[in-house]
Amino acid sequence: MALEVIRGNAITKGAVNYASLHRSRIYAIAGLALLLLCVITITIAIGSSDIPLTTLFNAILSKIPFLDIEQTWTSTIETIIFQIRLPRLILAGLVGAALAVAGTSYQGLFRNPLADPYLIGVAQGAALGAVTGFLLPVAWHIASIPLLSFLGALVAVGIVYLIAKVGKTLPMTTLILAGVALGAFLSAITYYLMIASGDKLHGIIAWLLGTFALTSWWQVAVVTPYIIVGIVIIWLHARPLNVMQLDEDQAQQLGINVERVKLILLIAATLITAAAVSFCGIIGFVGIIVPHAVRLIWGPDHRFLLPLATLSGAIFLILADAAARTVLAPTEIPIGVITAFVGAPFFLYLLRQKKRAIF
């Protein structure tokens, strides 16, 4: 009944062609998806033994049922492709996607450009759990390190949440401060355990910097459900995240159930981050830089920002991992070193290019 004046009237002056703007962002999503496929293909092919692309395509096609392709390649190459490189780069892609999406949603949720997936205690909890895992008998490591790291991350964030909660509301500043304080406490324990760990120290530091060496399919199978479900849940909350770039009062007045959205996003982002770091360690930088880079290039609308960050994070980490295992082969460089060493200059370049507010 009200505001008939506002309904319908077509106005041409100042008309913004949003349809075309949205179309260009959808093309960007499609383009990045295509790029992801190319990157996967190329990074399977390169490494300590390079595989010709024709062999690679035939080997992949041969896995499709009812397609009869004669095996002209050795079983070694078969193993390298399907048992070593493919699981490794799929895990790298999933972890990159997870960290980028978690970072985007934390930055949006906290309205803070410094937010990253490790802001509220995930990393410190995971590190303490993993280091504890390292101190257990070596035979248990394969299960104890990821499991304890995953649980450590969840317990840390759970404690932070309970400390910060006031009645039915969750003040975000308190949440950040509680996360930083608990993180410092957990790190103190971790550092002590590291000093006391003796000959295990090297392995611990390598884990803390992140690595995808020795990835096999079972690890991919374990983390995939968490990461896929978490990312989808976060994607579905793109519109509320947009509205929450206003303050919480305004978001409520626009119909958003702010406390519920905060809780859902915190749980989803924490789960995917915890799952991501559990096998490959605390890979830094992806979760803070990829969201900013995507925002700089394609703008702040989370409906596009989230899928674009997912794809960019996957591409970035797959490339970083390829560099980690090839640049100084046969020595592997810790992936956290690559992400910061290559990612930081690229980001600084983007900052220089766009001389305006970035958040």
Added chain:
Amino acid sequence: MLTLRLQHVSLGYTKKTVIHDITFEALPGEMLGIIGPNGSGKSTIIKGISHVITPSSGHIFLDGLNVAAMSRENLAKLVAVVPQNPVLPELFTAFELVLLGRTPHLGLFRYETESDYAIVRHAMQLTNTIDLAERRIGELSGGERQRLTIARALAQQPEVILLDEPTAHLDINYQVETLDLAQNLCRQQGLISVTTLHDLNLAAQYCDRLILLHNGRIHSEGTPENVINVQAIKEVYGADVTIYPHPMNNLPTTYIAPQRSTVTQSK
């Protein structure tokens, strides 16, 4: 007829009650103004009606429905707020900001359509912001941002519009323009409008009815002529003022006198 009714409502924050047991009604097409000194609870009433805070006692009814029991989404389809000092995302364009007003109508999954864009454009025309459509919020002045939040409220297509100090950041030209707009919408569309105002003269000129708050209670209520008088202003604000009828429409106009001029006069 849609009415907004507050019944013995008390409102406040965890430890402090700000509004004590107030009762009033707002009707469509009527400009209802809330005046009172800083801290008297004007903004708290706005937050209560938009259910950012829940009454500690009493009820707020909109069309017979209890506001606290409605879903946020349904409430936002009926009630739009123009807040006093809103945080606005600097990177959003003006158009994207106003488009957020469509949120309650779209829900979680629906994508906005051409009709949503048309509503947004019209809201921006009414508030004289259409030329800013592609500018980023970070580049805009306080007055421009204020008009954009009004446009966003209009894009909600509400039945009730709550304006919290809508003229606070505006120069005299946009003060008049903004309140003219609010008054027109209220009259022509039959909107319920509740406006908090610092400026007693703007309140007298634009509001059909005024509620004067004093320490979270209603001091007096009625037409500007009945509410704005020397004694009431002294009681509530503790200020000595002079009040004359406006030369054009006889509405009460408050004049202040700085201390030095009263000293000069008495000599």
